[in-house]
Structures are given as C-alpha cells and as structure tokens.
Amino acid sequence: MRSDVLVIGGGITGMMAALHLSEVGARVRIVDAGENSGTWANAGSLHVQMQSRFMRLYPDQVPAVEASLPLYKAAAEEWVRLDGLYGPFELMRKGGLMLAESAEQLAFLEAKARREEARGLTVDLLDRGALNRVAPWLGPQIVGAELCHDEGKLNPLIANARLMAELARRDVPVLRDRIVDIEASGTHARAIGRHATYEADQILVASAWGAGEMVRGLGVAIPTKAEPLHMNITEAAAVSIGHLIQHAERSITLKQLGQGQIVIGGGWPARDRGRDCPPEVLASSLLGNVALAARLVPQIGGLRVIRTWAGMNTTADGASTIGRLPDAPRVVMALPGDAGYTLGPLVARMAAAVVSGGSAEADLSRFAPARFAA
Ligand SMILES: Cc1cc2nc3c(=O)[nH]c(=O)nc-3n(C[C@H](O)[C@H](O)[C@H](O)COP(=O)(O)OP(=O)(O)OC[C@H]3O[C@@H](n4cnc5c(N)ncnc54)[C@H](O)[C@@H]3O)c2cc1C
Known part of the structure; x- marks a missing residue:
C-alpha cells in the first residue's frame, strides 16, 4: 500500500x-491501532x-511548559478558527478560573500570573467580590481566583465527529x-504493521504514548509515557457555568456542556490495563473527584453522575x-x-507544514526531536 504521506495515529x-496535507494535495492515509x-x-x-x-506532579517539566505558553495561546485561537470552519463544537472562550481557598494559594496564583503575563497571556486576579460578579455559584470558602481570558472549552465528541466526517468527505x-516498526533509510519510508506494510514518501508520527517505542530504532529516545x-x-444542571474551572492546589477541571x-x-x-483495553476506573478517583467538585460548586452535590470513564x-x-528525525528525515514527529x-490541531498544522515543505509558522527548534537524539 503506498501513499505520499502515511499518518500514524488517528487522534486529534x-x-x-x-486534513492539512489533503488540503495541499497530498495523497494521505491514516493508520491507527x-x-x-x-x-x-x-x-x-x-x-x-x-x-x-x-x-506539582512534574516540576522538572515546568520550564518547558512555561516556554511554550505562547503556543498554548495560539492553539486556543486555532480551535476558534476550526470551530468557524468545521463547527460549531459548542466552543466557548469565556476564560478559565483557577480557584484559591487560602491566602497561600492566592499568593501562588499571583506569582504564576506574573510569569504568564510575561509570556503574553491575558490574566487577571479576582478577589471574592469580583468573583461573585462572574461566578456567584462558587462555594463560600473560595477567596479569589486567577482568570485567564485565553482559555475556553468545547465538546470533544462533537468536534471529533465533525472532523472525522470532514476526513471522509475528502x-x-x-x-x-x-x-x-518503521524503516526510513532509502528513497521512501515503510511502516510495518501487524496486518500490512505501508510505503510512503514520508511518515508523520502522531501516535502519542505509542510514539517513543515506534521510533526508538531511528536514533531517538523520546520518553513518551502513558498516563x-x-x-x-x-x-444536566440548572446552574450555568461559563468558565473552565480549575484549582490552585487540587487536581480538578470542571466545565459545563451546551446541554447542561x-x-x-x-x-x-x-x-493501566495495557494497550489492548481502556484503563480501569478507580472508585477512589470517582469519589474524590466528585466530592472536590461539590465542595467548589455546592450545586454539583445534588446532581447524579451519569457516566464515568478512564x-x-x-x-x-x-x-x-x-x-523531522535527524537520522531519518522522511519521518516527521507531531506530538503535542x-x-x-488543546495543542493537537496547532501541532498538526506545524508538522504538516514541515512535511509539505512549506515554512513552519513558528521557530521549531524548541520542539525539535533532535533533543532526544540517542
Ligand atoms: C481523561 C483525559 C482527559 C483529558 N482532558 C484534556 C482536556 O480537557 N484538554 C486537553 O487539552 N487535553 C486533555 N487530555 C489530553 C488529550 O486528550 C491528549 O493529549 C490528546 O488527545 C492527544 O491527541 P493525539 O492525537 O496526539 O493522540 P491520541 O488521541 O492519544 O491518539 C494516538 C493514537 O495513536 C494510536 N497508536 C499508538 N500506537 C500506535 C501504533 N503502534 N500503531 C498505530 N497506531 C498507534 C492510538 O491507538 C491512538 O488512537 C485528556 C486526556 C485524558 C486521558
């Protein structure tokens, strides 16, 4: 089987x-496990x-994330562009609130906001009075929040279905x-699958947690890890939550879909139960996660959970x-x-520009796979 470009991984x-490669006239296929x-x-x-x-979990990776903040802002804007092209995806960009329940947490947010502002993000610190005007449904213990105006939310089931339909249409x-395995030494690249071998002029690897292992034989050790x-x-709830909600210290994201x-x-x-089946839900996560949500937004405490998944x-x-991989330039990585x-569509656009020889839209050196040269 031969195509101009083989894309490995059929996620976002x-x-x-x-989609970008087909737009510029490439013969493209996706192969996905x-x-x-x-x-x-x-x-x-x-x-x-x-x-x-x-x-908190990955302090050693914070400098890389902080340096990438302009990319996140541009990525949210890329979603707005896609929403206009292929949506609506129930996309709302009212901003994201990161909540503080103590003076220490508020101080952490203040310092974080200063660093983010320096990278071009639009952020404000809200005291409880200001919060009452935008989110009166928050629990009484919330003392303030950081509001990042660049953040938003969408319904991924709708977005994914519409993008799949666009692929089919094309x-x-x-x-x-x-x-x-991937072989990419000669005049073309070859991906060896369990069922077939796929030849292409170039291969774009978008296989997330599966990528590191896939390209290990090509001179890079990319430490992708499944989490x-x-x-x-x-x-559906009566309360109307327009923002994306997070917490300054605890693990939570919370948002409302268009249907409530x-x-x-x-x-x-x-x-983790291995790659052949989805991860297993843990009761402790289900209970801890919803209990925290109900503490932050008390009206959630009266709702039923209708589905839980991992x-x-x-x-x-x-x-x-x-x-491109330094030792196998026919292979292009696209790993958000x-x-x-959030990052996937913009990363895809940048990687597709590399494949098609057009200029990438940002300086890619920060993201080069060469940093993982084995
Ligand atoms: C529960 C959960 C909630 C999340 N919430 C958010 C959120 O709100 N916002 C946000 O920005 N991010 C969120 N993320 C992260 C986000 O979902 C992922 O980072 C993103 O979807 C990755 O997209 P991708 O296309 O790069 O990879 P994926 O969507 O992971 O797709 C990779 C594909 O590659 C395939 N693959 C792997 N190995 C092989 C192989 N050897 N051969 C062929 N195919 C292979 C896999 O089968 C898979 O289909 C969340 C993740 C999870 C798990």
Missing part, C-alpha cells in the same frame, strides 16, 4: 495533520494557563492496524515534539505536549 493530531486514544476520552478543556496539577482513508486518567459527567451536563476531571488516576493521556518532557487536545 493525526486527523488534523491529514484503535487503542486508547486520548482524543476520544478527553474533557474538552482549552488549557492555556499553567496547570497547578502539572506544576476520501482520506483511516486504516485499522498497529505499526510495529491513565479518570473522568466523570453529571446529569457538567464534565469533571482534572487528572485523577485510573489503572482514558490514556501522554506525557514526555513537557514540550511538544515537532519536526501537556494538554494535547
């Missing part, structure tokens, strides 16, 4: 890269400000196979990985950093 990054895509499990938060959860095939995470969704349901997540763990996130070194659903 692979789908969007394939159908295993634990974060894209089909995620919460639809458009993250821009640094997440306190990430800063006759981009999505093949089901697991790639076990199983928990999610909940409630029945509240999606609650934010990085509570699930149990999905696979990907971590590496905090920054996105975009560009933390909050990969």
Whole structure:
C-alpha cells in the first residue's frame, strides 16, 4: 500500500495533520491501532494557563511548559478558527478560573500570573467580590481566583465527529492496524504493521504514548509515557457555568456542556490495563473527584453522575515534539505536549507544514526531536 504521506495515529493530531496535507494535495492515509486514544476520552478543556496539577506532579517539566505558553495561546485561537470552519463544537472562550481557598494559594496564583503575563497571556486576579460578579455559584470558602481570558472549552465528541466526517468527505482513508516498526533509510519510508506494510514518501508520527517505542530504532529516545486518567459527567444542571474551572492546589477541571451536563476531571488516576483495553476506573478517583467538585460548586452535590470513564493521556518532557528525525528525515514527529487536545490541531498544522515543505509558522527548534537524539 503506498501513499505520499502515511499518518500514524488517528487522534486529534493525526486527523488534523491529514486534513492539512489533503488540503495541499497530498495523497494521505491514516493508520491507527484503535487503542486508547486520548482524543476520544478527553474533557474538552482549552488549557492555556499553567496547570497547578502539572506544576506539582512534574516540576522538572515546568520550564518547558512555561516556554511554550505562547503556543498554548495560539492553539486556543486555532480551535476558534476550526470551530468557524468545521463547527460549531459548542466552543466557548469565556476564560478559565483557577480557584484559591487560602491566602497561600492566592499568593501562588499571583506569582504564576506574573510569569504568564510575561509570556503574553491575558490574566487577571479576582478577589471574592469580583468573583461573585462572574461566578456567584462558587462555594463560600473560595477567596479569589486567577482568570485567564485565553482559555475556553468545547465538546470533544462533537468536534471529533465533525472532523472525522470532514476526513471522509475528502476520501482520506483511516486504516485499522498497529505499526510495529518503521524503516526510513532509502528513497521512501515503510511502516510495518501487524496486518500490512505501508510505503510512503514520508511518515508523520502522531501516535502519542505509542510514539517513543515506534521510533526508538531511528536514533531517538523520546520518553513518551502513558498516563491513565479518570473522568466523570453529571446529569444536566440548572446552574450555568461559563468558565473552565480549575484549582490552585487540587487536581480538578470542571466545565459545563451546551446541554447542561457538567464534565469533571482534572487528572485523577485510573489503572493501566495495557494497550489492548481502556484503563480501569478507580472508585477512589470517582469519589474524590466528585466530592472536590461539590465542595467548589455546592450545586454539583445534588446532581447524579451519569457516566464515568478512564482514558490514556501522554506525557514526555513537557514540550511538544515537532519536526523531522535527524537520522531519518522522511519521518516527521507531531506530538503535542501537556494538554494535547488543546495543542493537537496547532501541532498538526506545524508538522504538516514541515512535511509539505512549506515554512513552519513558528521557530521549531524548541520542539525539535533532535533533543532526544540517542
Ligand atoms: C481523561 C483525559 C482527559 C483529558 N482532558 C484534556 C482536556 O480537557 N484538554 C486537553 O487539552 N487535553 C486533555 N487530555 C489530553 C488529550 O486528550 C491528549 O493529549 C490528546 O488527545 C492527544 O491527541 P493525539 O492525537 O496526539 O493522540 P491520541 O488521541 O492519544 O491518539 C494516538 C493514537 O495513536 C494510536 N497508536 C499508538 N500506537 C500506535 C501504533 N503502534 N500503531 C498505530 N497506531 C498507534 C492510538 O491507538 C491512538 O488512537 C485528556 C486526556 C485524558 C486521558
């Protein structure tokens, strides 16, 4: 099977890269293992400000995330552009509130806001009086918040379905196979799958947690790691929450869909059961996550959880990985950093520009796979 470009991975990054490549006339196919895509499990938060959860868990990766803040802002804007082209995706960009329950947490947010402002983000600190005007439904113990105006939310089920439909409309095939090796030394590149071998002029790797292992034989050691995470969704609520909600110290994201349901997540763990089946939901995560949500927004305490699930996130070194492999230039990486659903479409556009020889829209050296040269 031969194509100009083979895209490995059919999540948001692979789908969007394939759309961009088909737009410039490339013959493109997607091959996807159908295993634990974060894209089909995620919460639809458009993250821009640094997440306190990430800063706490991965302090060594914070400098890479901080340096990438302008990319996050541009990525949220890219989603607005896509919403106009292929939406509506229930996208709302009212901003994201990171809540503080103590003076110490507020001081942490103040310092964080100064760093983010220096990177071009639009942020404000709100005291309780100001918060009452935009989010009167918050619990009485909340003392203030950081408001990042660049953040937003969307409904990922709608966005994914619309983008899949666009791929079908353009006759981009999505093949089901697991790639076990890539050879890219000669005049073309070859991906060896369990069911077939795929030849192409170039290969774009958008396989998230599966990417590091896939390109290990090509001179790079990319430390992609699977991170199983928990999610909940409630029945529709009367309260109207327009912002994306997070907390200065605790793991939580909370937002409302267009039909009123509240999606609650934010990085509570699930149990990895291997790549052949989704991660297992943990009762402790379900209970801890919804209890925290009800503390922050008391009206949530009266709602029923209608569904709970777990999905696979990907971590590496905090920054996105975009560009050609130094020892195998026919292979182009497209791996979003933390909050990969937010970053995916922009990372895809940048990687597709590399594949098609057009100029990438930002200086890619910060994201070059060469930093992982083995
Ligand atoms: C529960 C949860 C909530 C999240 N919430 C948010 C959020 O609100 N906002 C946000 O920005 N991010 C969020 N994320 C992160 C986000 O979902 C992911 O970072 C993003 O979807 C990654 O997209 P991707 O296309 O790069 O990879 P994925 O969507 O993970 O897709 C990778 C694909 O590659 C395939 N693959 C892997 N190995 C192989 C192989 N060897 N051969 C063939 N195919 C292979 C997999 O089957 C998979 O389909 C969340 C993640 C989880 C798990």
